[in-house]
Amino acid sequence: MFLTKQKEDVASIELLGSDLFGVEYNIIKDEVKDKQFIPNLLLNNNHASRNAIENDFNNFNAFEVSLVQPFFLPLKTSLNGLYKDYLIDLSKILKGDELVSVFWIFQKRGNWKEKAVDMYKSYLSGNETPSDINLLRKLEDKLFGLINKISPSSTEYCDDVEKKILDDGYSFQCIIEVKSERCEELLDYIEGMYEEYDFYNGLRLESIKKRNPYVYQKNNQILSQSEITSLLFGNKTKNEVVEWSEVKENNGGENILREKVKLLPVIKKDEIEKDDNIPVKLAEALKRVGIINQARLYNESINMGSRLTIIKADIPTNKNFSDIEKKKRDIQASLGVKSLGIEMGDEANSIKYSIPHKNQQLISLREVIDQDSFKEFRKDNFLAFCVGKDEIDNCIYLDLKKLVHLLICGTTGSGKSVFLNSLITTLLLTHTQNELELILIDPKQVELQQYQPFPHVSKVITDMERAEKTFKDLVDEMERRYTLFKENKVKSIEGYNQKNKEKMKFKVCVIEEYADLFSVVGKKIEEYIMRLGQKSRAAGIHLIICTQRPSSNILSSNIQANIQNAISFNLGNNTNYRTIFGKGIPYELIGRGDGVMRIEGYEKEFQRFQSPIISANEIEESEFYERLGNSYEGENDSLKDIINEKETGYSYIKDPTLEKLKTIISNTKKTKMDFLREEMNIKMSTLSELMNELVKEGWLLKHKSRSKGYELVVGDNTLKEYFSKESV
Numbered sequence: 177m178f179l180t181k182q183k184e185d186v187a188s189i190e191l192l193g194s195d196l197f198g199v200e201y202n203i204i205k206d207e208v209k210d211k212q213f214i215p216n217l218l219l220n221n222n223h224a225s226r227n228a229i230e231n232d233f234n235n236f237n238a239f240e241v242s243l244v245q246p247f248f249l250p251l252k253t254s255l256n257g258l259y260k261d262y263l264i265d266l267s268k269i270l271k272g273d274e275l276v277s278v279f280w281i282f283q284k285r286g287n288w289k290e291k292a293v294d295m296y297k298s299y300l301s302g303n304e305t306p307s308d309i310n311l312l313r314k315l316e317d318k319l320f321g322l323i324n325k326i327s328p329s330s331t332e333y334c335d336d337v338e339k340k341i342l343d344d345g346y347s348f349q350c351i352i353e354v355k356s357e358r359c360e361e362l363l364d365y366i367e368g369m370y371e372e373y374d375f376y377n378g379l380r381l382e383s384i385k386k387r388n389p390y391v392y393q394k395n396n397q398i399l400s401q402s403e404i405t406s407l408l409f410g411n412k413t414k415n416e417v418v419e420w421s422e423v424k425e426n427n428g429g430e431n432i433l434r435e436k437v438k439l440l441p442v443i444k445k446d447e448i449e450k451d452d453n454i455p456v457k458l459a460e461a462l463k464r465v466g467i468i469n470q471a472r473l474y475n476e477s478i479n480m481g482s483r484l485t486i487i488k489a490d491i492p493t494n495k496n497f498s499d500i501e502k503k504k505r506d507i508q509a510s511l512g513v514k515s516l517g518i519e520m521g522d523e524a525n526s527i528k529y530s531i532p533h534k535n536q537q538l539i540s541l542r543e544v545i546d547q548d549s550f551k552e553f554r555k556d557n558f559l560a561f562c563v564g565k566d567e568i569d570n571c572i573y574l575d576l577k578k579l580v581h582l583l584i585c586g587t588t589g590s591g592k593s594v595f596l597n598s599l600i601t602t603l604l605l606t607h608t609q610n611e612l613e614l615i616l617i618d619p620k621q622v623e624l625q626q627y628q629p630f631p632h633v634s635k636v637i638t639d640m641e642r643a644e645k646t647f648k649d650l651v652d653e654m655e656r657r658y659t660l661f662k663e664n665k666v667k668s669i670e671g672y673n674q675k676n677k678e679k680m681k682f683k684v685c686v687i688e689e690y691a692d693l694f695s696v697v698g699k700k701i702e703e704y705i706m707r708l709g710q711k712s713r714a715a716g717i718h719l720i721i722c723t724q725r726p727s728s729n730i731l732s733s734n735i736q737a738n739i740q741n742a743i744s745f746n747l748g749n750n751t752n753y754r755t756i757f758g759k760g761i762p763y764e765l766i767g768r769g770d771g772v773m774r775i776e777g778y779e780k781e782f783q784r785f786q787s788p789i790i791s792a793n794e795i796e797e798s799e800f801y802e803r804l805g806n807s808y809e810g811e812n813d814s815l816k817d818i819i820n821e822k823e824t825g826y827s828y829i830k831d832p833t834l835e836k837l838k839t840i841i842s843n844t845k846k847t848k849m850d851f852l853r854e855e856m857n858i859k860m861s862t863l864s865e866l867m868n869e870l871v872k873e874g875w876l877l878k879h880k881s882r883s884k885g886y887e888l889v890v891g892d893n894t895l896k897e898y899f900s901k902e903s904v
Contacts, residue, residue: 199408201263201278205270208263236277237359239381241350241370246299246306247398248292249376250340253406254677260408262369269365274356276366280408282346288398292341308396336376343400349393352381368665372675373407436605439803440542441791449534454478454485458529461510465503468492475526479568482537483770483786486567487529488521497527501762515770517763517784530567530784532766539564539769541598541788544571545605554606559682559718561602563743563773564595564787572785574775576603576684579741581709581719585726585756586745591769593623595745595787596688596722603684604630604804615650615685617643619692626798629805640696643687647704650685650717654708656874657715669716682716690723691730702735709738726755743773745787757782833858835898837866838875842898847876847886 202209243249266276291308298306298317307313356362363381370379399407451457455478459471476489491497500507501518508516517530544550544562549571554560557575565571576582586592603612609631618624621638628636637643657669657680666672673679687693693701708719721739723730726747742756746767750760757774761782765772769787791797833856840855841847853863867886870876875890 195284196282198279198281200280203263203267203270203276203278205272205274206267208260208267210260236353236355238384239352239354239363240384241352241379241381243377243397244380245377246295246308247288247377247396248296248299248337248341250336250400251373251377251379251403251406252375253336253402255372256406258372259369262372266362266365266369269362270356274358274362275353276355276362277353279349279351279353281349282399282404283348283394285345285347285398288345288347288396289341292345292398296337296341339402340400343402345398345400346404347395348397348399348404349395350379351384364665436804436807437542437546439800439807440546441540441793441796441800442542443538443540443789443792445537446535448480448482448537450480451485451534454531455487457511458487458507458531461507462492462500464510465506467495467500467503467507480533481567481569481786482539482565483532483766484517484567484784485531485533487531488526489529491525491527500527515764515766519762519782530763532770536768536786538792539786539788541601541790544788545602547571549573559603559612559684560606561599562788564769564771564785566783566785572773572783574773576718576720577682579718579775580713581721581739581741583726583731583735583739583742583756584720584722584744585724585742585747585752586771587724587747590745590747590765590767591771591787592722592724592745593688594769594789595743595771596686596720597790598788599720600624600627600686601790601804604632607632607682609808610679611681613681613683615646615683617646617685617687617693619643619687619689619696623688624686626801629802631808640693643693644697644700644704646685647701647708650683650712651704651707652874653683654712654715654717656872657717658711659874660872661714668714680716682718684718684720686720686722688722690721691725691727694730702732706734706738709735726752728755731755741773741775743771745769745771833862834866834869837863837870839898841870841875841888842895845888847888849885 197212200211263278270276291310294310295306295308295313298313301317303313303316307316352366354362354366367381370381373379455473455476456471459468459473462468462473463471473487473489474492476487479486479488491500497520504516504518507518511531513531515530515532517528519528519530520526521528541562544565550560550562550573553573553575557573557577559576560573561576563572563574584592584596586595600614600616603614604627612632614627614630614633616624616627616633616636618636618638619640624636627633637646657672661667661672664672664675666675669680669682705719705721708717712718719739721735726744736756736758744753744756744761744765746765747753747756753759753761761772763772763784765784769789770784771787772782772784774782790800837852837856840852844851844855846852847867849863849867852867856863867876867878871878871886873890875888875894877887877889878885
């Protein structure tokens, strides 16, 4: 079976109707082969066959998979069908003639439930590992009975245990044979694969002597029918939920996007007033300033965009590019234009002149994102947005995920805020609230308020002290994510989301005016940005920092070193451009969305562009945001929970049940399951999920010993935030 999604696996769920069956997986490089078999050697003692098979495995290391807790405790059963996907992933890391074989043998059991019930009773009384031998278990119960008289204790009731005991049970044997010189490296992956099924119980590998994997040896390892179905016979695959673009295509997301794009205003374009004499005027200007003797251009070509006319020509004989560049202001004055760009041409010995039109066309956001080119770009670029159009009206697209962080500068009226709104709006249009969280910091209190109704944004932060706390929490979240990556044996948010049902959101933090924030908070905010700049890429946390005042005392060398991609609109003088880019730009920006970008890896050092706008009419733009905000209503009602106004961390949608649990723990400092279940009035299985979430968030530490339970490890500052809340 090759690495493609199959409608039917050889390992059929119909096998569960048999009293005895086996499933074999042979994994080689880029291929997984599986088959079902009846382990005949179980039914007859054919030593010749057994010895023949054993000889085939002389070069293998053998391991047995077994339960780590008493058999009545259940595994996770929500990963229906992912086992095969994990094996496919394993095949992708195999090399050469490496081989991994996995043999599962199951035999239906009919006499296990009574013993399971007795063991579970013993477990509930405080015996974490009750023996499956009756006599030993009775001795254990007497011992724990004496201990409970001195120090009463018990273990929580679990609905999932009851479900397993009520289900059909199969004793099982799983043998893994590994043929590889890097056996330990492959075992790390295999062990991680089985850890995905950890719940009240788990599966672990133990080295064994080489023996025939087809021979079943009776044991007291029991899996329920539900657990076997989750392991081998489900129909889910990781590939169905990994990539956002694939999910959109499969689930009608493109249709939803198209409907939302239609909400964007349509901007009527004015005709550009063409000046057919502009090449002649340019030649005359060059002659006037002494660049050429005759008013004539050679090999000239003309291209017109929405804002600029681009004239490309040969560099005059006996002149260098620098000779013309030095005369730029004289040429501009001779032409009588408010801006002139002079750049090296795309071909040898050529030069480009950029001359603005007398009237400029507006570029609408709708026209640049409602194009096939943007849809194609977005398939491979998760946080795609449109910068605008270049000098000759080619669309320029970038991916914030690849940029990691972005600096945006521009004075009042330059188009900075308009560009920022187009960028944020594009992210809102192309992502669900389950994929993306926006953290918006608005020192001016009026620039980003239109995003408050959106489910991607729980609150727009205007208080600067709270903004500082927001950055601290972002750094803590980044560190928490790296801890989870280590636990899951992955290196990035993409790897984590491939392995886990609960996905991490990408987080984009926008500071509308960094200078104002810096003036209040000072160097602390710079330290947080430096830490995020150095590490947050793999964690899926991205920064967009905007400012009108890019002076060197605000944008320090540390900030510039960690945020290397920048977009600028008109700043008035080259000193400010040098602060951002490290050097001046080869033209004067004329405002109203005329911008320049310097992006690492881009084909041009400086790329001039005209940015898009949502609408030229302020009222029409506000009506658009209202319509777009209303379009999200009902799409995910669970995300419209009330946000506690006393929250001091960064903005995100709260789970009220989890918040209630945090409040109770903060006020009582108790983590015992029985107590919390009574206070919360919820099922024990639900409470277990919430406690696991608190472990992930760094609130609790779960001990391997169930008698020790959970330990409260979160900091006092976090506890104080919840301690002040009124317990509900």
